[in-house]
Amino acid sequence: MTAPIRAAIAELEAAFPRERLTLDREKLEAYGRDESDLGTFPPDLAVAVESAEEVRTIFAVASRHRVPVIPVAARSGKSGGVLALSGGIAVSLERMNRILEISPEDLVARVQPGVVTGVLQAEVEKHGLFYPPDPNSLEMCTLGGNVAENAGGPRALKYGVTREYVLGLTAVIPTGEIVRVGKRSIKGVAGYDLTALLVGSEGTLAVVTEITLKLLPRPRHVSTALVVFGSVAAAARAVTKVLTAGILPRCLELLDDISLAAAAKTSPYKFPAGAGAALLVETDGNDEEGTFGEIVRLAEVVQEDAQGEVIVAQNESQRRDIWETRRYLSVNLKALHPMKLSEDIAVPRSRIPEMVERAKAVGARLGLVVATYGHAGDGNLHCNVLFDRAEERPRVDEAVGEILRIAVDLGGTITGEHGVGLAKRDFLEYEQGAEVVALERRLKAVFDPLGILNPGKMFPPA
Amino acid sequence: MTAPIRAAIAELEAAFPRERLTLDREKLEAYGRDESDLGTFPPDLAVAVESAEEVRTIFAVASRHRVPVIPVAARSGKSGGVLALSGGIAVSLERMNRILEISPEDLVARVQPGVVTGVLQAEVEKHGLFYPPDPNSLEMCTLGGNVAENAGGPRALKYGVTREYVLGLTAVIPTGEIVRVGKRSIKGVAGYDLTALLVGSEGTLAVVTEITLKLLPRPRHVSTALVVFGSVAAAARAVTKVLTAGILPRCLELLDDISLAAAAKTSPYKFPAGAGAALLVETDGNDEEGTFGEIVRLAEVVQEDAQGEVIVAQNESQRRDIWETRRYLSVNLKALHPMKLSEDIAVPRSRIPEMVERAKAVGARLGLVVATYGHAGDGNLHCNVLFDRAEERPRVDEAVGEILRIAVDLGGTITGEHGVGLAKRDFLEYEQGAEVVALERRLKAVFDPLGILNPGKMFPPA
Numbered sequence: 001m002t003a004p005i006r007a008a009i010a011e012l013e014a015a016f017p018r019e020r021l022t023l024d025r026e027k028l029e030a031y032g033r034d035e036s037d038l039g040t041f042p043p044d045l046a047v048a049v050e051s052a053e054e055v056r057t058i059f060a061v062a063s064r065h066r067v068p069v070i071p072v073a074a075r076s077g078k079s080g081g082v083l084a085l086s087g088g089i090a091v092s093l094e095r096m097n098r099i100l101e102i103s104p105e106d107l108v109a110r111v112q113p114g115v116v117t118g119v120l121q122a123e124v125e126k127h128g129l130f131y132p133p134d135p136n137s138l139e140m141c142t143l144g145g146n147v148a149e150n151a152g153g154p155r156a157l158k159y160g161v162t163r164e165y166v167l168g169l170t171a172v173i174p175t176g177e178i179v180r181v182g183k184r185s186i187k188g189v190a191g192y193d194l195t196a197l198l199v200g201s202e203g204t205l206a207v208v209t210e211i212t213l214k215l216l217p218r219p220r221h222v223s224t225a226l227v228v229f230g231s232v233a234a235a236a237r238a239v240t241k242v243l244t245a246g247i248l249p250r251c252l253e254l255l256d257d258i259s260l261a262a263a264a265k266t267s268p269y270k271f272p273a274g275a276g277a278a279l280l281v282e283t284d285g286n287d288e289e290g291t292f293g294e295i296v297r298l299a300e301v302v303q304e305d306a307q308g309e310v311i312v313a314q315n316e317s318q319r320r321d322i323w324e325t326r327r328y329l330s331v332n333l334k335a336l337h338p339m340k341l342s343e344d345i346a347v348p349r350s351r352i353p354e355m356v357e358r359a360k361a362v363g364a365r366l367g368l369v370v371a372t373y374g375h376a377g378d379g380n381l382h383c384n385v386l387f388d389r390a391e392e393r394p395r396v397d398e399a400v401g402e403i404l405r406i407a408v409d410l411g412g413t414i415t416g417e418h419g420v421g422l423a424k425r426d427f428l429e430y431e432q433g434a435e436v437v438a439l440e441r442r443l444k445a446v447f448d449p450l451g452i453l454n455p456g457k458m459f460p461p462a
Numbered sequence: 463m464t465a466p467i468r469a470a471i472a473e474l475e476a477a478f479p480r481e482r483l484t485l486d487r488e489k490l491e492a493y494g495r496d497e498s499d500l501g502t503f504p505p506d507l508a509v510a511v512e513s514a515e516e517v518r519t520i521f522a523v524a525s526r527h528r529v530p531v532i533p534v535a536a537r538s539g540k541s542g543g544v545l546a547l548s549g550g551i552a553v554s555l556e557r558m559n560r561i562l563e564i565s566p567e568d569l570v571a572r573v574q575p576g577v578v579t580g581v582l583q584a585e586v587e588k589h590g591l592f593y594p595p596d597p598n599s600l601e602m603c604t605l606g607g608n609v610a611e612n613a614g615g616p617r618a619l620k621y622g623v624t625r626e627y628v629l630g631l632t633a634v635i636p637t638g639e640i641v642r643v644g645k646r647s648i649k650g651v652a653g654y655d656l657t658a659l660l661v662g663s664e665g666t667l668a669v670v671t672e673i674t675l676k677l678l679p680r681p682r683h684v685s686t687a688l689v690v691f692g693s694v695a696a697a698a699r700a701v702t703k704v705l706t707a708g709i710l711p712r713c714l715e716l717l718d719d720i721s722l723a724a725a726a727k728t729s730p731y732k733f734p735a736g737a738g739a740a741l742l743v744e745t746d747g748n749d750e751e752g753t754f755g756e757i758v759r760l761a762e763v764v765q766e767d768a769q770g771e772v773i774v775a776q777n778e779s780q781r782r783d784i785w786e787t788r789r790y791l792s793v794n795l796k797a798l799h800p801m802k803l804s805e806d807i808a809v810p811r812s813r814i815p816e817m818v819e820r821a822k823a824v825g826a827r828l829g830l831v832v833a834t835y836g837h838a839g840d841g842n843l844h845c846n847v848l849f850d851r852a853e854e855r856p857r858v859d860e861a862v863g864e865i866l867r868i869a870v871d872l873g874g875t876i877t878g879e880h881g882v883g884l885a886k887r888d889f890l891e892y893e894q895g896a897e898v899v900a901l902e903r904r905l906k907a908v909f910d911p912l913g914i915l916n917p918g919k920m921f922p923p924a
Contacts, residue, residue, distance in 0.1 A: 103810075103812070104706055105702055105811065105812040106810040106811050106812050107705060107706075107811070108810065128706065128708075149651065150651045150655075152649055152651075156649060160626070161649065161651075163655070163658070164622070164626065173901070177897045177901065178897075179897055179898050179901060180894075180895065180898070181894075181898060183873075183874070183875050184810045184873040184874070185808040185809055185810050185811075185840070185841045185842075185873065185874045185875055185878070186808070186811070186839075186840035186841055186842075187614055187618060187623065187808045187837070187840045187841065187842045187875075187878040187879060188808050188874070188875035188877070188878055189611065189612045189614075189623075189662045189875075189877050189878065189879060189880075189881055189882075190875050190876050190877050190882055190886075190890060190893050190894065191882065191890055191893075191894055191898065191899070191902050191920065192659060192662070192663055192667075192902050192905060192906075193612075193625070193658050193659060193661065193662050193663075194898065194901070194902070196625070196655050196658030196659065197654060197655060197658065197659050199655065200651045200654070200655050201654055201655075205654075216710075217705060217706055217707065217708035217709075217710070218708065219708060220708060240567055243569065243679060244566055244569075244590065244679055245679070245748075246590075246679035246680065246681060246682060246748035247679075247748065248678075248679070286707075286708035286709065287752060287756070287759075290749060290752040290755070293749065293752070294749070297749075346645075346647040346648070346649045346650050347647055348565075348568040348570065348646050348647050349567065349568050349569070349647075349648070350565070350567040350568050375649070377648075378647070378648035378649045379647045379648055379649065380647075380648075380649045411645075411647065412645070412646070412647045412650070413645050413647055413649075413650035413651075413652050414652050415650070415651050415652050416647070416649040416650055416651065417649060417651060418651075419651055420651075420652055420653065424652075428652060428653055431652050431653075432642075432643075432652065432653055433641075433642065435639045435640075435641055436641050436642070436643060436653065436656065437653070439635070439639065439641060439908070439909075440653050440654050440656070442908045443654060443905065443908055444654075446901070446904045446905055446908060447901075458653065
């Protein structure tokens with residue numbers, strides 16, 4: 001432990017009640033890990049804050065001693081955003097987990113950043129309301145983390161990502177200001193859109209301490225269908241036909257042949273021989289007939305590209321059966337190969353077949369299996385590189401690098417919803433170019449002139 | 463004309479073909495006016511650019527001589543964003559009016575900033591597609607201007623504002639970089655959301671030279687209804703009931719009593735005695751029955767708060783009749799009082815009745831009539847201060863100032879869709895606080911360290 005860290009810890013011990021500080025080595029290890037598989041980088045200290053003012057205190061101490069500050073909540077991120085690369089102070093938001101307000105009249109919720117996404121969803125549903133973003137980890141991830149990463153999920157196709165629901169934020173910036181940005185009204189264009197700038201900034205510009213979210217009325221009916229295709233190309237064709245027919249499902253989940261073969265192991269459905277891809281589709285709405293009618297219309301539109309009959313769930317139990325096909329996919333893939341690195345790219349919709357093919361070819365060339373599934377409606381694909389032994393990791397990293405570059409070359413992005421973090425910081429410039437990255441670094445310096453907030457994330461060290 | 467301006471003009475005359483420069487006094491006056499009623503501030507020169515590189519040339523010259531650069535397109539703005547407050551060079555984007563691409567497969571369009579919004583809309587409709595933002599000026603305003611102001615319109619309730627449709631931008635920043643920000647894929651979270659930062663930045667951070675827009679399939683059916691209420695409070699109650707019933711109309715336009723009385727002069731409908739407000743409502747969708755069914759359901763929901771029967775258009779001619787009620791509103795109000803200053807505030811939905819009442823009371827106290835109409839679904843209201851003689855203007859400005867402060871006090875904003883510009887720069891701090899405005903000024907300095915781009919807009923002079 002360096003002298004500045006020791007001095008900072010001493011000051012924070014004086015400023016905070018003892019039970020809010022974590023200094024225990026083992027517990028700190030847990031603060032230095034997430035779902036990224038990038039290793040463990042523990043902070044030197046974790047402070048469980050309860051207010052914006054307390055975050056400001058931490059920034060003051062950290063600025064004085066030039067030590068890193070890393071915001072941390074559920075640690076369910078996939079890009080290494082919470083790893084304390086060079087130690088420092090973890091600002092834990094776990095105690096700031098109160099839902100401050102749910103207003104059915106304004107269709108607005110105000111929450112602290114440590115509220116678990118699924119908890120808010122359950123709570124607003126009691127009022128007949130709906131908070132759409134549904135990252136896979138919604139039972140454990142927090143809204144603060146969702147804001148940091150601009151989290152998506154399957155329903156993003158119809159409902160958009162986290163950014164579309166954040167009306168306003170209270171945030172503490174490293175220079176010590178507590179700022180309220182955005183609004184409570186649905187519309188508003190005063191000043192620069194600092195809210196949008198903070199959403200997705202991956203905890204590198206500010207620590208968010210309160211979030212004002214837009215809610216929707218809860219759609220009362222959902223219809224679900226499963227469609228099997230001979231190839232990803234046929235499935236992608238069907239996706240385009242569905243969307244240009246003016247049908248906007250709430251999700252359009254794609255499985256490629258390997259994913260489908262893995263899913264088949266536990267799916268209640270028998271897929272026809274030659275099944276090369278599948279789409280899992282849901283429509284929703286307030287009118288039961290209309291919602292079911294839309295999925296029937298969708299089934300008609302995709303039928304000519306499909307293999308066999310479109311399976312439309314006729315009741316809740318059939319709906320669950322269809323989701324089983326998707327739910328155990330990750331587990332089933334791991335049964336094929338014990339290790340897996342899941343990538344998160346997005347491409348223009350028309351490039352999906354080419355992306356899937358080329359990712360597979362990259363794997364083949366390197367002796368690795370690549371299974372792709374994801375949110376076909378918005379082109380956000382998870383390319384899973386499967387492998388068996390840790391020693392294969394260098395080849396896996398090579399494959400991942402190539403996959404990211406292909407996504408960019410096809411007009412897409414290195415990350416559709418998981419963020420850059422540590423995982424992809426070396427690829428940001430390939431996507432954005434040196435001038436944009438330089439501009440982003442200058443913007444970061446406005447918020448964080450000393451470079452103490454979450455250093456080493458999003459950008460490679462200068 | 464100052465020496466630096468003369469020197470800059472000489473350099474630009476050497477760099478550009480003669481026919482692209484405007485030096486004629488009278489023509490320059492036209493470049494120095496918009497729809498804001500804030501006066502005429504002509505630039506010293508206008509240059510009609512054709513590329514990002516040419517914008518860069520202008521920035522280089524302007525930086526050398528420290529003269530202002532003002533981006534200008536259709537001059538249909540309402541906040542004075544294009545006024546050349548202290549002269550300088552207008553960068554006119556009128557020649558950059560090409561639609562570069564419409565991709566039905568990716569649901570994406572690429573356009574130059576000088577494309578008129580209505581022209582793009584008509585063009586994408588030929589492909590069965592839809593570009594939803596519908597600012598009132600859509601037959602004249604340009605997409606570049608829409609991006610600068612983050613323009614809205616009635617359909618924003620269901621479809622969101624311009625920001626929701628801008629996937630990526632090419633922009634030139636005053637320091638000379640030509641940056642491509644954002645993406646062509648629907649999803650993507652790499653780096654900071656510079657696209658969202660530029661959208662709504664009112665031509666103070668960069669000159670946008672290309673826009674990548676998200677498109678939707680065009681909804682094939684629209685249903686329209688008109689509902690009369692005894693009071694704004696009753697209408698607002700109905701709005702809440704509609705939204706919490708899970709009905710999301712594409713617009714929910716409110717008229718208060720004075721607006722309704724003005725509209726009545728030319729409306730084909732006879733409004734019942736005691737009519738104190740009206741809502742004009744539209745639903746849309748792809749299923750004719752479903753769309754009509756939704757408006758019927760809406761009619762049932764609002765009936766108990768309404769006065770008289772809900773008028774549901776049964777055909778296109780009845781639909782046009784309903785819109786007549788709204789269309790001539792501005793003209794009819796001017797017939798009551800020849801002068802009018804239209805404000806553009808937004809409040810949380812639950813505060814609409816209070817906002818309308820208090821705006822009216824401000825008018826009454828100052829001997830002025832305030833008529834409010836606007837987009838009730840998202841709380842965006844246009845409070846029109848009516849007056850008869852130019853000498854009343856100081857009182858009008860006083861009323862406007864009070865109305866803006868009330869909107870902020872109710873949790874709202876000084877501008878829902880028209881922007882800050884020159885018109886409201888003195889009120890920005892009242893809404894955002896000194897620290898946020900200071901932060902915004904520091905961000906501006908990153909893009910524009912010499913302060914040459916559109917000086918005096920959004921923020922008061924330092």
